[in-house]
Amino acid sequence: MPDGRIPQIGVVFPRTDALTKVSGEEKFAADYYGQDLVWAGVKRAGIPHARLKSLDVDQARQVPGVIAVLTHLDIPGENRQGVVRKDQPVLVDDKVRHAGDALALVLAESKPALAAALNSIRCELEPLPGVFDPEQALAEGAPLVHEDNPEGNLLLKAEVKTGETESVWEECAAVIEACFETPHQEHCFLETESGWAKVESNGKIVIVASTQTPFRDRTEVAQVLGRDHTGIRVIAPYAGGAFGGKDGITVQSLLGLAALHSQGRPVKMWWDREESFSAGTKRHPARMYYRLGAKADGTLHAVEVRLYLDTGPYDHLGGAVMTQAVEHSGGPYRIPHAWLRGWAVYTNNPIGGAFRGFGVAQVTAAMEQMMDLLAAKLDLDPVQIRLKNAVRRGDKNCVGVTLTGSAGLSECLEKMAAHPRWQERQTWIRAAGLLKRRGVGLAAVMQAVGYGPFVPDVANAKVELTLEGKIRVYSGVVDMGQGNAATNLQIAGSILSQTPAQMELILPDTDRTLPSGSASASRCTYTFGNALIGAAQALKERILQRSADLLMAAGPDELVLVSGLVRRVTTGQEIPLAVLAKWLTDAERIAVYRFRAPVAQERPAKDDQVRLHGLPHCIFSYGAHLAMVEVDELTGAVEVKGYLAITDSGRVLNPQTYEQQIHGGIVQGLGYALSEDFRVTDGLIQTSDLATYIIPTAMDVPDMLSIPVEINEPTGPFGLKGVGEVAMNGPLPAVANAVAAACGGRCYSFPLTSERVLQLMTAS
Amino acid sequence: MKINFILNGREIELTVPSDIRVVDLLREELDLTGTKESCGSGECGACTILVDGQSRLSCLMLAAQLQGREVTTIEGLAGNEGRHPVQEAFVQAGAVQCGFCTPGMVLAAVDLLGHRPDPSRAEIREGLSGNLCRCTGYQKIVDAVEMAVHREKG
Numbered sequence A: 001m002p003d004g005r006i007p008q009i010g011v012v013f014p015r016t017d018a019l020t021k022v023s024g025e026e027k028f029a030a031d032y033y034g035q036d037l038v039w040a041g042v043k044r045a046g047i048p049h050a051r052l053k054s055l056d057v058d059q060a061r062q063v064p065g066v067i068a069v070l071t072h073l074d075i076p077g078e079n080r081q082g083v084v085r086k087d088q089p090v091l092v093d094d095k096v097r098h099a100g101d102a103l104a105l106v107l108a109e110s111k112p113a114l115a116a117a118l119n120s121i122r123c124e125l126e127p128l129p130g131v132f133d134p135e136q137a138l139a140e141g142a143p144l145v146h147e148d149n150p151e152g153n154l155l156l157k158a159e160v161k162t163g164e165t166e167s168v169w170e171e172c173a174a175v176i177e178a179c180f181e182t183p184h185q186e187h188c189f190l191e192t193e194s195g196w197a198k199v200e201s202n203g204k205i206v207i208v209a210s211t212q213t214p215f216r217d218r219t220e221v222a223q224v225l226g227r228d229h230t231g232i233r234v235i236a237p238y239a240g241g242a243f244g245g246k247d248g249i250t251v252q253s254l255l256g257l258a259a260l261h262s263q264g265r266p267v268k269m270w271w272d273r274e275e276s277f278s279a280g281t282k283r284h285p286a287r288m289y290y291r292l293g294a295k296a297d298g299t300l301h302a303v304e305v306r307l308y309l310d311t312g313p314y315d316h317l318g319g320a321v322m323t324q325a326v327e328h329s330g331g332p333y334r335i336p337h338a339w340l341r342g343w344a345v346y347t348n349n350p351i352g353g354a355f356r357g358f359g360v361a362q363v364t365a366a367m368e369q370m371m372d373l374l375a376a377k378l379d380l381d382p383v384q385i386r387l388k389n390a391v392r393r394g395d396k397n398c399v400g401v402t403l404t405g406s407a408g409l410s411e412c413l414e415k416m417a418a419h420p421r422w423q424e425r426q427t428w429i430r431a432a433g434l435l436k437r438r439g440v441g442l443a444a445v446m447q448a449v450g451y452g453p454f455v456p457d458v459a460n461a462k463v464e465l466t467l468e469g470k471i472r473v474y475s476g477v478v479d480m481g482q483g484n485a486a487t488n489l490q491i492a493g494s495i496l497s498q499t500p501a502q503m504e505l506i507l508p509d510t511d512r513t514l515p516s517g518s519a520s521a522s523r524c525t526y527t528f529g530n531a532l533i534g535a536a537q538a539l540k541e542r543i544l545q546r547s548a549d550l551l552m553a554a555g556p557d558e559l560v561l562v563s564g565l566v567r568r569v570t571t572g573q574e575i576p577l578a579v580l581a582k583w584l585t586d587a588e589r590i591a592v593y594r595f596r597a598p599v600a601q602e603r604p605a606k607d608d609q610v611r612l613h614g615l616p617h618c619i620f621s622y623g624a625h626l627a628m629v630e631v632d633e634l635t636g637a638v639e640v641k642g643y644l645a646i647t648d649s650g651r652v653l654n655p656q657t658y659e660q661q662i663h664g665g666i667v668q669g670l671g672y673a674l675s676e677d678f679r680v681t682d683g684l685i686q687t688s689d690l691a692t693y694i695i696p697t698a699m700d701v702p703d704m705l706s707i708p709v710e711i712n713e714p715t716g717p718f719g720l721k722g723v724g725e726v727a728m729n730g731p732l733p734a735v736a737n738a739v740a741a742a743c744g745g746r747c748y749s750f751p752l753t754s755e756r757v758l759q760l761m762t763a764s
Numbered sequence B: 001m002k003i004n005f006i007l008n009g010r011e012i013e014l015t016v017p018s019d020i021r022v023v024d025l026l027r028e029e030l031d032l033t034g035t036k037e038s039c040g041s042g043e044c045g046a047c048t049i050l051v052d053g054q055s056r057l058s059c060l061m062l063a064a065q066l067q068g069r070e071v072t073t074i075e076g077l078a079g080n081e082g083r084h085p086v087q088e089a090f091v092q093a094g095a096v097q098c099g100f101c102t103p104g105m106v107l108a109a110v111d112l113l114g115h116r117p118d119p120s121r122a123e124i125r126e127g128l129s130g131n132l133c134r135c136t137g138y139q140k141i142v143d144a145v146e147m148a149v150h151r152e153k154g
């Protein structure tokens, strides 16, 4: 263990998982092999839209070393899956709807045999005209992605209207109109989609997967296999990164199916990077039309937004992402008149899905540039115009929800205004070298915490006093790298006064831990932490009460819990926890507690579908970001020289894990802003590897400064709010505002590659 | 074919297919899954191992290239000492998140410090630029390498 001390809240507690990860011992899903391993792989379509005429797998079945070749005909249950709308086939049965669609599943003795068999599958595909732009997809006569969808290519529309929509624009002293486009973003987790499965002797299918959603996966796999969910067990080890890209089924259903045909042998599937790019989900590309108006003093008066999100051929979580984008599209501001609309649209492009920020990264990119455009037009200071309009506790936000929780945006902005990096920016800008231009840009950010009003945002925590006298914590929510598993030990350890050595951790496992929802939505420690506090306190009370009885003390007040034992402070008597455990029944050694996150009571959208998809939320994290950039006049290359993020995500439990989330979010955001130029032409990915899709390296990013504004969130565990996503939303607009300041003009399409910036400088 | 090499301090002799990649040999035949694969084409550094003390990408090497060499994987880095100073610094500095890049990153850092015992932050960034990490934003990794240097100095 990294530290022999009892963990406390608010101080650095080195992550326990770091020990096994740094030594190479930690077993990720990708690290499962085993005796008699069978390799499973998928034949992908390779074209974006086509009718499946026939599939000839006979030759593939003859390849030496092939165990089985399976098609949609072999699926025992329902061949459609999806988190909200079930519109994605496990194996194509009628139509190919994007190039990464799966046609057949092969099981083989070895990787070479697998590759040979996949190559010898013959498929007759009749190409269909495709649709690759969300607005064109909504036009009359556009090719249909799902002929059976009554709304054509529209997956979901969301609309929120507050105040007036018509006369308000004349009341504005300044009105800005603009359209912004943001691209796909690929998650690029280092552990590509992977898993391992086996049918146990009792008939149960065990699936070990790199996933954010083991409990939901179990239900989905059960439906595909036509079984009861009790016949399936999903185990979720530490994931090697996920960021939303493992929120939902990747390999799980295919592996479950494969396991049914492997004669009891373990089966492994591990997508390579190219397959991860083609079959995995991405951040939705967005086209965003904005109109924003303010009074002469900078008071925001009206906003009108139209968002088009390209969800590819399947819902996945596209409806929910778009709804969340609409909810955040007016920014963290008070705006009395707002008309916010969004469309999630089917196309034949790669699949859009959850990605850190969940729609908010896109709209923040647009809205925060609108704020700078407006500030420039009214000749106002960019910090001051944001501060003037920032939502405060008790205000209504842009969808009309009264903010009852903590709201620290003003505090973040005030700190920003006073910070030397902002105060002394002109000096820094003037110090630009020869053929360099410098600029400093800002962005205000926010991110909702949790699922919203409809889908129960629930966690069930379980804590056990083992017979060996250890405290065992059952993590219900996956740790995909964010460190919540270690945070669970920190929380339980601090309540039960146990050192890490006295504790054990069980990672999410549908047979052992309790359902607690997905690792997503900035909810992991907020929701599960609240449940865990309840469970740990219940266990503590029981331990103290039973010890008091055993020691014939008047009551538990005479007793304290310290690491490994209970001490009666009035007499000095001690009971080791291992001894106490033997006096308890099995049921008494376990405490469970359920927590459901609070929900907003307002109903800003008339359509119940919008509510079902998550609008509105009631708890938000906030922040103010600053980027310092230097542009090369000859090449157009943008270098980020400094970055500052001031964040209100409530109280900080572990400053180190907290900063990890801020740093990671910023750098993922800097990639989104500058280098991650995901290119798709007519449904075919042109950037299909890490040589052509460029994520930041250690050399591309600056040292960052993160300052927490620790406002207590009354509903949070120890006052915390989620911090996993909020930092992702700032870099694109902050960098764009800085580049605009440096270049005297603005790009409206992203990322800001050197070609785009060079063109901009030539034009302006 | 038969090959002999030293793996994590122990001489071994193996019969392997001539076209097997080192990353597969380690992971599938020798159960050393600490060496990760993330791109299979030399772009990410997750598969980094040390060959005769130099960092090498095991996804781009064939087993035959190990003949007579001394190979260190993450599992063998610390020898009998618990944790190598660079591993310890990664833990303490908070340089590990999902951990999938970590073994390769640690070995790349060890190689870097072998060449340059007292690097600047910019030199650390440059030295690790062949290893991608999608979680940390690299700052705490750079901190960890600095921490390892300072602890060594004492």
Ligand code: FES
Pocket (backbone or CB within 6 Å): B036, B037, B038, B039, B040, B041, B042, B043, B044, B045, B046, B047, B048, B057, B058, B059, B060
């Ligand atoms: S797996 Fe070898 S460099 Fe990526």
Ligand code: FES
Pocket (backbone or CB within 6 Å): A190, A240, A241, A481, B095, B096, B097, B098, B099, B100, B101, B102, B132, B133, B134, B135, B136
């Ligand atoms: S810690 Fe996840 S990729 Fe580096």
